[in-house]
Amino acid sequence: MSLSERSRRAVWHPCTQMQALDEFPPLAIARAEGPWLYPEGGGRVLDTISSWWVCLFGHRHPTIHGAIKDQLDALDHTLLAGLTHEPAVALAEGLSRRTGGALGHAFYASDGASAIEIALKMAHHACVNRGQPQRRGFVFLERSYHGETLGALAVTDVPVFREAYQRLLMPSLLAPSPDARGMGSEAAAQRLEALLDEAGDTIAGVVLEPMIQAAGGMAFHDAHYLRRVREITRSRGIALIADEIAVGCGRTGPFFACEHAGIWPDLLCLSKGITGGVLPLSVVLSSDGIYEAFLSDEVGRGFLHSHSYSGNPLACRAGMAVLSIFANDTTRIDTAARVSAALEEFSRRPELCHARHLGSIWAWDLSPQAAERAPADFAARVRHVGLQEGLLLRPIAQTLYVMPPLHLDAEAIDHLTDRLPRVLDRVLSHSSREAPAWTTPSIA
Numbered sequence: 305m306s307l308s309e310r311s312r313r314a315v316w317h318p319c320t321q322m323q324a325l326d327e328f329p330p331l332a333i334a335r336a337e338g339p340w341l342y343p344e345g346g347g348r349v350l351d352t353i354s355s356w357w358v359c360l361f362g363h364r365h366p367t368i369h370g371a372i373k374d375q376l377d378a379l380d381h382t383l384l385a386g387l388t389h390e391p392a393v394a395l396a397e398g399l400s401r402r403t404g405g406a407l408g409h410a411f412y413a414s415d416g417a418s419a420i421e422i423a424l425k426m427a428h429h430a431c432v433n434r435g436q437p438q439r440r441g442f443v444f445l446e447r448s449y450h451g452e453t454l455g456a457l458a459v460t461d462v463p464v465f466r467e468a469y470q471r472l473l474m475p476s477l478l479a480p481s482p483d484a485r486g487m488g489s490e491a492a493a494q495r496l497e498a499l500l501d502e503a504g505d506t507i508a509g510v511v512l513e514p515m516i517q518a519a520g521g522m523a524f525h526d527a528h529y530l531r532r533v534r535e536i537t538r539s540r541g542i543a544l545i546a547d548e549i550a551v552g553c554g555r556t557g558p559f560f561a562c563e564h565a566g567i568w569p570d571l572l573c574l575s576k577g578i579t580g581g582v583l584p585l586s587v588v589l590s591s592d593g594i595y596e597a598f599l600s601d602e603v604g605r606g607f608l609h610s611h612s613y614s615g616n617p618l619a620c621r622a623g624m625a626v627l628s629i630f631a632n633d634t635t636r637i638d639t640a641a642r643v644s645a646a647l648e649e650f651s652r653r654p655e656l657c658h659a660r661h662l663g664s665i666w667a668w669d670l671s672p673q674a675a676e677r678a679p680a681d682f683a684a685r686v687r688h689v690g691l692q693e694g695l696l697l698r699p700i701a702q703t704l705y706v707m708p709p710l711h712l713d714a715e716a717i718d719h720l721t722d723r724l725p726r727v728l729d730r731v732l733s734h735s736s737r738e739a740p741a742w743t744t745p746s747i748a
């Protein structure tokens with residue numbers, strides 16, 4: 305039995321309707337190197353989405369691997385309550401330095417969603433400790449995505465992920481998206497202001513994804529919105545929670561997306577790229593104001609949240625390696641410019657509209673005419689044909705995007721610009737239905 309077949313029997317795959325695997329079986333990957341994935345059956349696939357936006361500098365980066373191997377020989381794991389270790393401290397110090405000391409306290413967890421849970425709990429608990437327990441509501445934005453655990457899902461606006469769990473979710477207030485394709489940032493900021501005025505002193509925090517609402521369809525907004533939300537939340541004593549899980553670690557250019565606006569939130573969540581996509585780690589960075597609200601003689605006023613793997617030394621060491629690569633890296637900006645130039649012609653295709661780009665994220669929507677003739681399962685078809693053409697792609701509904709590793713050589717860029725138009729042509733001409741299964745090693 306093939307590995308793909310065994311996987312379908314034994315593994316419950318994430319974010320997957322398992323029944324659909326009859327038509328779209330999972331592709332078995334044997335190894336990876338740089339931006340390339342090597343399937344079991346031969347050939348290679350360009351990881352244009354950095355394996356769910358985590359592999360920041362590509363797969364098996366020697367600096368990150370060297371750091372983890374070195375750490376493994378010294379200290380594999382220990383709890384972080386009552387004990388500490390160099391990697392957890394050094395990573396916290398390094399991240400704090402990157403915020404100029406504005407966010408000087410790092411709380412560790414393992415996944416993006418758990419960082420969001422922590423930030424929501426911290427924001428509310430800080431209010432409780434300050435004598436405002438009625439501040440228990442959160443404002444989130446249309447098109448937002450913050451993860452799949454119940455707290456994170458309660459502030460996520462993607463119906464297909466929420467619907468089945470709606471009854472389990474805490475009530476939260478939905479504000480308009482600042483999406484540049486919609487009402488834009490100033491109008492969205494004014495609506496947020498009005499919503500907060502109406503909610504009075506019941507709100508603990510506003511949670512948003514700075515600059516790009518990623519899973520909600522790569523909705524871009526400008527830095528003005530972030531500056532306005534910073535003003536609005538600060539003047540009302542409400543915590544601003546920046547979810548930089550997708551857009552942090554240099555994805556949009558600067559290390560933190562908030563740097564585009566020159567603001568710091570009260571709480572900032574990082575994950576995904578922080579270990580270069582090798583080990584699970586997330587971090588919530590906190591301002592002094594939030595942190596100090598927890599200092600007390602009473603144990604229960606402290607933040608008693610924990611996870612077994614909080615601050616795992618191997619993951620933190622990988623994080624330190626990412627900071628050092630980022631600090632010494634001179635190629636990523638040049639890479640982004642070369643990818644942009646190479647994608648220019650693709651962006652002008654009549655089947656596409658709203659071409660947008662920031663840092664190492666490029667996105668396009670199907671034009672209204674193309675959307676009309678696109679197959680209903682456009683995203684699944686693109687994934688399927690993409691693999692046949694040697695590209696790992698995962699469109700969000702009718703939004704096509706690439707978020708490749710920050711380092712791509714000329715060969716990888718050529719491969720991308722050669723294959724991407726072919727994938728689009730094949731899917732829009734519906735020839736994807738007659739295509740052979742990708743498990744045949746026809747992959748380039």
Ligand SMILES: Cc1ncc(COP(=O)(O)O)c(C=O)c1O
Pocket residue numbers: 415416417418420449450451452513518519547548549550551575576
């Ligand atoms: C902005 C944002 N927040 C939170 C999450 C959840 O992270 P995780 O999947 O690690 O739980 C994601 C995942 O894609 C994300 O894009």
